[in-house]
Amino acid sequence: MNVLYYLREFPKLSETFILNEIYALKQRGHNVAVFAIGGGHKSITHDEFDTLDVPLGYADVPDPAGAAKSFVSTLTAHSCFEILSTDVPLKTNVGNVLWAGQCIEFLDDLDWDLDCIHSHFATPYPLPCSYLSTYYGVPFTITTHAHDIFKEPVGDYTEKLLSSADRVVTISEYNREYMRDRFTFETPIDVVHAGVRSDKFDTTAPAEDRRVLTVARLHPKKGITTALEAIAIVAQEVPNVEYHIVGSGPQYDELANRVSSLGIEENVTFLNDVSDAELVAEFEAARCFLLPCVITESGERDGIPVSLMEAMSMRTPVVSTTTSGIPELVDHEENGLLTAPRDPDATAESVLRLLQNDAEWREFSHRAREKILDEFSVQTQVDGLLTTFEAARRRSPTDQPTRAIGKSAHPE
Template sequence: MKILYILGNFPKVSETFILNEIYQLEKRGHRIKIIAFNNPEEDIEHDELSNIAAEVHYIDSIRKKSIYKALPTTKKDVKALVSLPKTETMIKEKIKNLYRTKQMSKILDGSDYDPDILMTHFAHNNKYSVEHLSSIYSVPWVIEVHAADIFKKGRKEQGSKLLRYPQKIVTVSEYNRNYLREEFSLEKSIDIVPVSIRPEKFEPKGLKEKNKIVSVGRLVEKKGFKYGIKAFAELKEDYPELEYTIIGEGELENELKQLSEELGVREDINFMGYISDQELKKQIEEAKAFILPCVEAESGDLDAMPMVLKEAMALETPSVSTTVSAIPELIEDGKDGLLAEPKNPEVLSEKLSKLIQSKETREEMGGEARRKIVEDYDIAKNIEVIEESFRKTIT
């Protein structure tokens, strides 16, 4: 198949699952082309990025002086304008999407690439341009929805309108599918394609365990890191030599550092920022436990099934997380990890203590965790589910 990926930002540190997906599709012989609206120019180091062969095209940025270029000048432009969904009410947003459509048409018309299907991630308003392109070229499109694009306040009305248009909707968990059906009133079929990893990339190397716990993620509210820091402060009373490494960057960095100062544990917490894949794996595998204390943010945003939990599980580092959204679909409490109610540092501390004090428990849960990832979350297996969604959409 010739699959045209239309993405908002590419490549993006927090969206390595898209790299994994494209990498595996290419390995299976599919011809991929990528059109992205923006290059975030992040300092990203991932093996998959250097291994994918897909051509990447970026559309010209939208500036006030260039908006006039979005006005219809050809039959294709008129068709796109007519196909503008009535629900896309803001004139400014309509013009931006028509501009994006014209830019994408220019890229396609200047090549010999005739896509069989259009694929995109995240139900944001800029994806109306994918509907326009689909209409112009009579090519079906598939959208995969994740977390912030459907859970944030205000997304219900916007998302339910946009999601009427794709020929196929894909999401990452049963929790998400139920949410879409109940909150978005979607009656069309929704396929579940778990965001998966390459277990062989996260093969444990038998590194010597260190007296520390680790967290990874953007330093934003929904990750719940302030509860992780509070839980760590409680643990320090019983485990004075314990250290805490937090890997990632974000808007709450200064606030979290201030909290650790107030709790008297700043010297024992290492804020590392973004690091390479190799260093990330090393930091996680060396830890006695991995903690991701996810919560629902005030905006309604929350994680669905964080990829980094799967990476920690593949490395056999036992994980402690919360019962938010689809995380209980990934972690079976007491078997391959431990779960706590969100925003409860006392219980988080108790769960972590169970792992810290018992090497046998850590090894048993770590082994079970890797088995689950290899069986259920291997991208080499689950790519077949994506392919089947594409085939059903085309036929």
């Protein structure tokens, strides 16, 4: 299979699941190329990115005068008016047209023929994919996640984008049911759980008895305010509990102030963003992984957080909530513990169970790893994606001439 990934940013620290699936596809012998509008977080070390051997193309953003000229020439040369959307900012419309033209130039330099175009997140940025799909006579598929479908108001472009795809992928049954209720598009929806590299996230090292860990973007939907309030309660019974928070984000100042107001400065450590090796070390040391996700006032929520999967793969039992698709991963009282959102007392009680009950901890630890191996590894993710790609190829219109990719594909 020869696949183009058309992405907003690559690599992005909070989107390691995209890097994982590209890496796994390449490891299986498939050809993958990536065209990204932005370069993402290249300063953070990712083992997969460092060894990723795929063609990478990044969009060029010209100055305003050059952008206007390029916009007119690209729009004229390719007649790609379908990319434009009335509810998208002018700057984004102009960029989408430019990036479509640049992507065609990138693809024409490849030495293999394209089979499928795939993107992630139903934002305005993948709007060129439908045009590129028609241009090359190949199917277009897209994976939806969380903020792109949950955060209100959802733009009209979302319906347009998902209607234009040959198949839509989403990461949970919860998401699929939500989209069927929220939107009217008739594109088939496949559920493909995001997965993690179970070989990378694995350990038999003993955990620190009093260590609790969160790995997350510092955003209200992660429920870290509830986590801090729960740790303050836990500290009354386990005064030397250690709570490590890995990640960065817009809520840092608010959370740091909350730590001070709760008087738990000696218990809480903010570690910011870390390397892969440091992340694995944090998981190894954790007795309990804590992520009490919530739905915000604007409707934002997680899908199924990848950090929960990484923790479970590392045999670290988790405490989370019944929000969105999380119960599809965490089986309450089987491989972890779930509470209602925004309930620090119940969250604290669950954390104390995992810190103090060794027999229960061992059972949860074993079953957590089993759940990942059975349903949430990157290999099962790629199996599902390949099934979607093949189904999209069967569904894609056959009356269009396929345009071969290569320097001779479009003669003068």
